[in-house]
Amino acid sequence: MRIRRISAAVAITAAGALAISACAPGGSTGDNGDDSGLVEGSSITAAWNQAFYSMNGNTSFGNATANNNINYLVLDGFNYYNNTPELVKNESFGSYELVSEDPLVVTYTIADGVKWSDGTDVDAADLLLNWAALSRSLDTPDFDPGEFTDPETGEFTDAFPTDVVYFDSGATPDAGLGLVSKTPEVSEDGKSITLEYDKPFVDWELSFPSPLPAHVVGKKALELEDAAEAKQAVIDAIQNEDAAALAPISSFWNGGFNFTAMPDDPDLVVGSGPYVISNFEADQFITLTANPEYAGENSPNIEEITIRFIPDPLAAVQALENGEVDIIQPQATADLVTALDAIDDITVATSLGGTYEHVDLQFDKGKNPENIFKDPKVREAFLKTIPRQEIVDTLIKPIIGDDAILRDSQLFVPGAEGYDESAASNTSADFAEVDIEGAKALLAESGITDTSVCILYASNNPRRVNEFSLIQQSAAEAGFEVTDCGSEDWGGLLGTPGAYDASLFGWQSTSLGVTNSLPTFQTGAINNLNYYSNDEVDSIVAELNTTFDSAKQIELQAQMDKALWEDFYGVTIFQFPEVTAFSGRVEGIESSILAPTVFWNAWDWSVTGAE
Template identity: 45%
Template sequence: MRLRGFTVAAIAVTMALTACSAPEDESEERAREDSDRAAAGEAPDAITIGWNQPYYSYNDDTSDGNATANSIINYMLRGNLFYYDENQALVRDESLGTFEKTSDDPLTVEYTVADDAAWSDGTPIDATDLLLQFVGTSGNLNTIDASDDVGNLGGEVYFNSSSPGLPLVTELPELSNDNKTLTLVYSEPFADWEVALDFGVPAHVTAMKALGIDDPQAAKDALVDAVQSNDKAALSSLAEFWNTGYDFTALPDDELLHLSSGAYELTDYVEGEYLTLTANPDYTGELPASINEVTVTYSDDPLAQVQQLQNGELDLFGPQATTDVLEALEAVDQAEVDTGVEGTYEHVDLVMDNGGPFDPATYGGDAETARQVRQAFLTAYPRQDIVDTLIKPINPDAEVRNSFLVTPGSPSYEAVSEASGMEEAYGDGDSEAAAQILAEAGVEGPIDVRFLIPADNQRRSDQFDIVQPKLADAGFNLIADRRGTWGEDLGSGTYDAVSFGWQSTSTAVTESQATFYTGGLNNLIGYSNPEVDDLFDELAVTTDEGEQEDIQGQIDAILTEDAIGSTVFQFPSVEAYNKNVIGNVTSAPLNPTIFYGYWNWTGPETE
């Protein structure tokens, strides 16, 4: 999952959705034009990129819209104050504005919007846009903790998002007289202040739609008034629209729902099939489109995408890496293939609040028995077998990941993973030890476990085939629950265990908070531990790197002891593109992966 900056990584899931290519009659003409451009050493006028899940929300800061499928498109539609490069370094983009820390005590950060910044409908971008993003992601004006129906709040205020840092800004941000500067004053230090706030959806559109105001400036004024006067009725309407008003699965008739402030505009979208981005003619920023038109087609079948690349229907795609896909790509003459490691990691989740085998309620509220059952499951889970069988053929250096919070290769990984105790606690899949834990808990098998699997994801099916016999030997009866809607069902409580990937979008130390914090945006298993919550709160206000590492190790150790699940491996990455059409393609390990560096794309590279 993605969230810009302070939010947790968007869920890196592969949804099973049917998709088609862009119209064939246009692709033949385009191929001829691109051939002429390539011969002249020029970048193509248009390219087609393959992806696995269709876009469905212009607001990827909500809990529901927080997905990589949305963030990769919004990355090209909307300008941001910063991004991460291919080396995971934070880079500031001052096209729309700047920000600076003006004080350490109290921590004060000042954001200034560029004078010429504007949305594609001509409305100026100003501090009101940042104010809405602060209100939406901080939750500071919410009157309820959560809402099952975010589209009908009944007069309550609930912006469906979360942030580990912005709640520390307990006073309303200050707006300058010219409405170009917004100032945040934190009540405590915040380690990740640089990535705490960025631009989101347009304030004027949100207020126009939510409050029934036609004039953009009048709408922004009304939004500011509602925030500053804490007008509950107006804020409830603003929250409802912010939560759901930007969701769509085909091109809306109303262009206000997908305005551009970045290099591209959304010009076409056929539901479930493809969308088209066209260079924004009014963009004057630092990251302009190098290719005029980008069409993104959708398919959940990577082998079909390999065939499309060979046929000239795709120019770039980043499939889930399997040996079958790599072997197929090797047979495509025009394919340039790069492999590496993604910022996404595979993990297994055990649901703790659904009345299933891992829920204390199943054992009369006995939390320790439920914990032992979870511990037995994880002790038998063959993480090393999965890595050896499925990942090492693609990345020979692959290893089991042993930290919930820290990515392998980062400076603190060795210390935090050792502190976690995960390797010692879970081992390499010991069915006998797991059975002994169940016996000590007084729980007899076989224990039925509904294991959620995406219907058409080969690697996840292969994982299940490796896991099932090991768990059977330990006393667990794994039931394959294959669903085409599995991504939508995550967090529904209708399964007991699931394995999927979390994608990192930043290097912020607080990035994982929403996954493990009580009621966190990405807490899909019903986990709650006050000690973990307190440590995350402490981590958020700790700026010393050594102390951060120590706190992360403590959190990791508690998560391991509580047996909430386990990390398994870091995703191997595969990026493939047509070297006869496009060049200078560099994928980034963090979101937006293959869409990173669109401003650098060129024509074919010559030797």
């Protein structure tokens, strides 16, 4: 018998997130005689629509859902979101203490017995490197890496200067760890660091993500063999602001953990989470195995989880029906829902997700020789041609019915407090329907001679292919020559100069913080991949970062939303429908509205024994 569950999505904040009400499942007891719940020899297979390519999700290159789903399970941290969603302190990894509110001072301490998967202790060296990378306080001033980025891959080229300190974290001096300009103090026992913020930061509790192994970075960057020596070398380089050592350290932090198949060097997959990467076949699958050194509270039940990369939603459904995979959460399409309806003995959960579809325009360094979207008239003209309502009606409504609506805000989720007021006061209504004649007039006024617009999108995603086709046809009526920059490797190209003129993809909410979406729009921030810069927007971002009053936060976000639409930043289209399906072989599957969605509690998954 087929089981179908439909979850209603409910907005609970104005900070760019939705939430579904659900209970977090508990772990099961295994048959191996200990209390961990791990069942020796147990294995399952899940599917995802994009291949993994970086174990560092804190760079502009690696910051992608496909990477962070895996990194969430192999790199432990101080907190995470459950599927309520609420922030859970992970005190088995470490604790953090608010020492002072004014000035804002926070101490992070690693718990006793926490080790990397190679047996090395996790300690203050890892935390200090995390600060250096995510604050960029030690970076070489005024360095621009743009000319050293490969337009084909999005990675830094071999011509990148070897004497430059540059951490590719997108940190800015008025948000997150960018506000911690002074080098943190390290405790005498080497397990804690204390950070003092230059000014209060509203989401300080979310500003310190999972660290990477400092001993691995030190060994590779400084050509050292001993882990303890390498850790100390990293500490010394940071505390002494030694640019000669920090240059190779930053370079390795940026690119050393990028790989598209199982690396020959086992140091590159050293992790601290419940799982470690044990096998990786390029473009096929990645396998995670229970970390034998993990002693935290989130010990897994299943020994091995393999994640197959299946971009085509219908192929994922076929794999589920054939028993080749146990869990899928593909890009939702009408055909997908129909196909799932025909399968017995599976559970399907459908809801609105925390991801939204949008089109962004390149404000600088686009592919068009005339840098077409520097002109606001051309930006407005192009946005008038995007068939937002047609995309929703033809591609999304068949999946979730009348719940499929246009999203009319860059910052607020439909249904969230502040959304209706912001949508009414911004200019999104000007782009609700296609206006070809208005676009033609603006294009003529601009004087632009090269109307080519190359759009970057996931070429192996059927829904995005359909969206691209609809946009291409509509824009052509106004005189734009829309060309295809689609790529299977689109994620790594988003921040690459000269790679495209417009992009079509989805942003996924990772937290409930008020600053969750701000790095997308702030000049130079990690998610600002289209070289957007607006003084008014930057000023609002800086104020939001230090505003603790919720009513004022909503007011500021509405002001920012209005400014973005009036600047023709791009258009939002729809909130993603989310479909999770799994077989009777597994239990404990409860997706979250926030990233990493279905993987948030993978340690609680268990095998039922059913076939």
